[in-house]
Amino acid sequence: xxxxxxxxxxxxxxxxxxxxxxxxxxxxxxxxxxxxxxxxxxxxxxxxxxxxxxxxxxxxxxxxxxxxxxxxxxxxxxxxxxxxxxxxxxxxxxxxxxxxxxxxxxxxxxxxxxxxxxxxxxxxxxx
Numbered sequence: 001x002x003x004x005x006x007x008x009x010x011x012x013x014x015x016x017x018x019x020x021x022x023x024x025x026x027x028x029x030x031x032x033x034x035x036x037x038x039x040x041x042x043x044x045x046x047x048x049x050x051x052x053x054x055x056x057x058x059x060x061x062x063x064x065x066x067x068x069x070x071x072x073x074x075x076x077x078x079x080x081x082x083x084x085x086x087x088x089x090x091x092x093x094x095x096x097x098x099x100x101x102x103x104x105x106x107x108x109x110x111x112x113x114x115x116x117x118x119x120x121x122x123x124x125x126x127x
Contacts, residue, residue, distance in 0.1 A: 004051075005052060006051065006052050006053065007044065007053050007054070007055055008052065008053075008054050008055070008071060009054070009055050009056075009060060009063070010054045010056050010068055010071075010108070010112055011061060011063035011064060011065045011066070011110070011112070012056045012065050012066075012108070012109075012110045012112070013065035013066075013110050014110075015041060015043055015057055015058060017109050018043075018056045018108060018109060018110065019033070019043050019045070019056065021108055021109050022045045022056075022108070023045065024088070025085070025088045025089050025090045026047070026085065026088075026090065027048050027088070028046060028047050028048070028054070029045065029046045029047075029048065030043070030044075030045055031044040031045060031046055031053060032044050037059075039058060039059045040057070040058060040059035040060060041057040041058045041059065042055060042057045042060065043055065043056045043057050047073055050073075054071075065110040065111075065112075066107075066108075066110035066111030066112055067112070068112040068113070069112070069113045070113065070114075070115055071112075071114050071115070072114070072115045072116070072117045073114060073115070073116050073117070074117050074119070075116055075117070075118050077118065078095050078102045078104060078116065079095075081116060082095065082104055082116065085106075090106055091106055091107075092104050092105070092106045092116065093106065095118075100119070100120050101117060101118065101120070102117070102118040102120070103115055103116070103117055104116045
């Protein structure tokens with residue numbers, strides 16, 4: 001059996017504002033922006049290097065805008081990615097060391113909370 005999570009819905013109040021945030025500030029790739037039926041707009045965006053995408057839009061779900069928490073973007077170099085996103089205008093928290101993992105957070109314009117995670121890959125200490 002194979003089950004792949006490939007798309008997550010992110011609830012937003014203003015699709016165009018969110019689309020601009022994710023593409024211009026975060027560098028997500030716009031996969032498509034279509035209105036399948038009247039009142040149902042689907043905008044699919046993929047983070048750079050990711051196999052999974054997010055969907056924002058209208059007429060798809062009943063989640064309140066800004067109610068999503070904890071989606072994680074995994075990176076290999078927190079300092080580099082954080083600096084790049086800040087230079088584009090994103091507001092990213094200071095990284096927190098959680099015992100071998102670094103975490104930093106940010107919110108989209110609606111308040112959906114994201115986590116940037118770096119897993120440190122260090123060899124075990126020898127005694």
